[in-house]
Amino acid sequence: MRDDEIRESYFKYFNEEKLPFIQCKNCGHRFYYPRAFCPKCGSSDVEVRFSKGQGKIFAMTKIYRKDGSYVVYGIVELDEGFRMYSNIVEGNQADIAKRVEVIFKEINGKKYPLFKVA
Amino acid sequence: MIVGFAGKLYKNYEKDGIELLKEAIDEALEMAGLNYADIDGIMANIGRGSFHGNKTYLNPPVQISEYFGIKPKIIDHVQYGGPSVLSMIYRAYKAINAGDAETILCIQGGKISHLRDNHFQKTDIIDSPFDDYIKIYEQMSPISDYAMVAYRHSKLFGTTDEQRARVAVMQRYSASYNPKALFRNPITVKDVLQSRIVSYPLHLLEIVYPIDGFHVFVVSKRRGKSVLRNIDILAYGEAHWPNPPAEWDDIIYTPAIESAKRASFDLNRVDTFQLYDSFTITVMLQMEDIGLVEKGKVGQFVESHDLTFKGDVPINTGGGSLNTGQPAYMSGGVILEEALLQLNDMADGHQVKGADVVFLNGIGWWSRRHSVTLVLGERK
Ligand SMILES: [Zn+2]
Numbered sequence: 017m018r019d020d021e022i023r024e025s026y027f028k029y030f031n032e033e034k035l036p037f038i039q040c041k042n043c044g045h046r047f048y049y050p051r052a053f054c055p056k057c058g059s060s061d062v063e064v065r066f067s068k069g070q071g072k073i074f075a076m077t078k079i080y081r082k083d084g085s086y087v088v089y090g091i092v093e094l095d096e097g098f099r100m101y102s103n104i105v106e107g108n109q110a111d112i113a114k115r116v117e118v119i120f121k122e123i124n125g126k127k128y129p130l131f132k133v134a
Numbered sequence: 135m136i137v138g139f140a141g142k143l144y145k146n147y148e149k150d151g152i153e154l155l156k157e158a159i160d161e162a163l164e165m166a167g168l169n170y171a172d173i174d175g176i177m178a179n180i181g182r183g184s185f186h187g188n189k190t191y192l193n194p195p196v197q198i199s200e201y202f203g204i205k206p207k208i209i210d211h212v213q214y215g216g217p218s219v220l221s222m223i224y225r226a227y228k229a230i231n232a233g234d235a236e237t238i239l240c241i242q243g244g245k246i247s248h249l250r251d252n253h254f255q256k257t258d259i260i261d262s263p264f265d266d267y268i269k270i271y272e273q274m275s276p277i278s279d280y281a282m283v284a285y286r287h288s289k290l291f292g293t294t295d296e297q298r299a300r301v302a303v304m305q306r307y308s309a310s311y312n313p314k315a316l317f318r319n320p321i322t323v324k325d326v327l328q329s330r331i332v333s334y335p336l337h338l339l340e341i342v343y344p345i346d347g348f349h350v351f352v353v354s355k356r357r358g359k360s361v362l363r364n365i366d367i368l369a370y371g372e373a374h375w376p377n378p379p380a381e382w383d384d385i386i387y388t389p390a391i392e393s394a395k396r397a398s399f400d401l402n403r404v405d406t407f408q409l410y411d412s413f414t415i416t417v418m419l420q421m422e423d424i425g426l427v428e429k430g431k432v433g434q435f436v437e438s439h440d441l442t443f444k445g446d447v448p449i450n451t452g453g454g455s456l457n458t459g460q461p462a463y464m465s466g467g468v469i470l471e472e473a474l475l476q477l478n479d480m481a482d483g484h485q486v487k488g489a490d491v492v493f494l495n496g497i498g499w500w501s502r503r504h505s506v507t508l509v510l511g512e513r514k
Contacts, residue, residue: 077281
């Protein structure tokens, strides 16, 4: 796959409420941030697969706004083994190691994956 | 071979960035007793939006040379954030030893108050090829990134808010003796904990304040009228972990683990440490990663040691950039200037007695992907 195809495909899948990741067919390495080749072994033989959208919070913070409200930003580790940054909704139950599941929300007119505490 | 240096720091500098840079170059050359005509090498790392209004130079050492009429034999644009200037010093020493140039300016900083105050950061420069998949989320990099590390560190090791606050308090104590510090009134652990939480668990008093400022270091084989000690590079190492930290084995480690190992310097020989201090947690991560304390034990360490310039383990002896402000979002110049002040017995009011060896570590980029370890002292 070409780089532009792979990057664009992510936005298409988000729109269909699917969470993509990439698996290297050469070494088996799984990663989220879209690349046309594997960052572990350099192979171009990679394929887009789909996550079940289940995982747990690896790291998180609550970013406070001036009015005292906050948003949770964190790193989620999916059960397939890859990690990604995202916002986590239902914030006050969020904590490291808590189970989460993917949801899709519109940001700037496009759908993106977020997570909510399971 | 560092024969002159200067740091010009302002909360709000009124004229353009290029004029602020000239102030810093003039002062550094004055200390060295050298002239613009002597400069035959230039290395730089400049904050974006820094020169004429919010204009960014594509290759700062080239455009600075053009503006000042410098005709360099070598040019180097080192751009991996805060620790870049530490690498420039190393490269300048190597170039001069190899005979590639005689007098090299190493520059870091910028005028960014207009960006700080208006949050005007819109630019076609990207920080990561994956910005489209990361920066769309509500986040506050780099603050939220370090906050995640601080929280994970407490979850795994029991590190407390009070322990982190102690770092801020001890650095502020040193700053109260530093005439160049922006923040000098003493603070307590309670003050830190009562300051606003910006990104949990980090409080406002644990975070640097971005300012306008340039640091210039003159590396030369010509002594001019310089009275500085003949400082050498005793050890050096750099390490780069370019992947997004989400893809690292764990975010509680930094590449300082590898840069310090590459420098491989006996810490018992160190008189003072200057560790990058964008946040309290940054200092603590480096204390662990350079080998001063075992991973996870830094909380207890800061409770049982005095990190002030008067203390048993003097760290960031001028108060660090947490108290001088952070020039153009990069603290490397602040820790390097402080190292040179200490080594030359010029640390007005906050001198560590017998400071002959200074260990510096810089951490760079919005997510700690780069680390540079530099040990300075006289080679005996
Ligand atoms: Zn592979």
